[in-house]
Amino acid sequence: MNRRRQPRKLVRRLAHARIGILWEQARTVARERPDLARAWMRIASRIAQKARTRMPWHIRRHLCKRCGAVLVPGRNCRVRVRARRSTHVVVTCLSCGTIRRFPIKR
Amino acid sequence: MKVAPHNIVQHELIGLEAHVAASRDPALVCRRGKIVDETKKTLILETARGAIRVTKEGCTFDIGLPDGTLVRVDGHLLSGRPESRMKKQLRWKW
Numbered sequence: 205m206n207r208r209r210q211p212r213k214l215v216r217r218l219a220h221a222r223i224g225i226l227w228e229q230a231r232t233v234a235r236e237r238p239d240l241a242r243a244w245m246r247i248a249s250r251i252a253q254k255a256r257t258r259m260p261w262h263i264r265r266h267l268c269k270r271c272g273a274v275l276v277p278g279r280n281c282r283v284r285v286r287a288r289r290s291t292h293v294v295v296t297c298l299s300c301g302t303i304r305r306f307p308i309k310r
Numbered sequence: 311m312k313v314a315p316h317n318i319v320q321h322e323l324i325g326l327e328a329h330v331a332a333s334r335d336p337a338l339v340c341r342r343g344k345i346v347d348e349t350k351k352t353l354i355l356e357t358a359r360g361a362i363r364v365t366k367e368g369c370t371f372d373i374g375l376p377d378g379t380l381v382r383v384d385g386h387l388l389s390g391r392p393e394s395r396m397k398k399q400l401r402w403k404w
Contacts, residue, residue, distance in 0.1 A: 210397060218396055221311040222322040229325050243347060244324060247392050254393040 212256075219255035223248045227263050234274040241274040268297040269304060315381045318373065319388060320396050323348055327374040328355055331382060334368035350391045 226248040230241040245267055252259045259267075266275050275281040275297060282296040285308075293306045313321045329342040341362060343355035352363050353371075366385035373381050390398055 208399075210399065215397060218311050218317070218320055222396070225322045226324060240346065247324070247348075250391075250393040251396060254396060 215255050216257050219251050219257055220260070222251050223259065223263070226251075230274050231266075234276050235279060238273060238280065242272050245274055246272055265295075265306065268300060268302055270302040271297065271300040273297060273299050312377075313375050315375070315379065318375070318381055318383060319398055319400060323353065323373070323388070323392070326376075328353065329372040329374075330364060330369055331372045332370040333364075335365075338362075338364055338369065348392050351389060353385075353388075 226244045230244045230248075234241040245263075248263075249259055249267075249272070258264075267273070268275055268281075273280060275295065277283045280298045282294075282298060284294045284296075286292055286294055291308045293308065295304045295306070296302070297304075311317065311321075313326070323345045324347065326345050327342070328345050330338050330340065333339050341355065341357055341364070343357035343362070345353055346356045346361065347354040351367060352365050354361055354363050364385075366388045369385040371383050371385055371388070373383055375381060387400065388395070
């Protein structure tokens with residue numbers, strides 16, 4: 205009863221640090237070993253879930269939301285700026301074909 | 311929050327250098343490599359001669375931190391999935 209837990213704030217700070225470490229490493233190996241990078245980012249997303257935080261936005265937009273691959277433009281994803289409809293960026297994951305659209309804010 | 315000897319049990323192990331200092335399996339002693347993956351009960355080390363899977367339990371590891379310090383950890387303390395280790399608390403029994 206009344207087992208002390210770590211404060212949530214601390215757990216979140218730790219989670220952010222760990223996600224940062226994993227992301228830095230995944231980014232460097234993403235070209236040579238995409239599978240390894242993907243496995244590491246999977247761990248990172250599980251850490252985020254466990255700490256109940258969001259994956260930072262600058263990392264999330266480099267991951268395919270369907271297969272979890274680390275997207276490297278020109279390597280395993282296609283990036284196009286489309287002016288039809290409201291201007292947006294289309295990112296296509298070339299390993300699974302998922303399309304993701306990012307609206308451009310003015 | 312950086313990796314430090316006091317929080318290594320809760321922190322990220324992937325990317326760190328590890329050296330098996332003692333083990334119940336004599337074939338694993340003195341193996342050294344970079345930690346590339348982790349499961350609940352094992353670590354996967356990338357050594358000069360390919361990847362090996364080492365059980366956490368029954369081994370003692372020397373782990374090199376990015377700032378250069380070496381920590382000797384009983385592998386039993388490292389058991390747990392990478393995400394569940396984050397909330398793990400050590401009970402200090404003196």
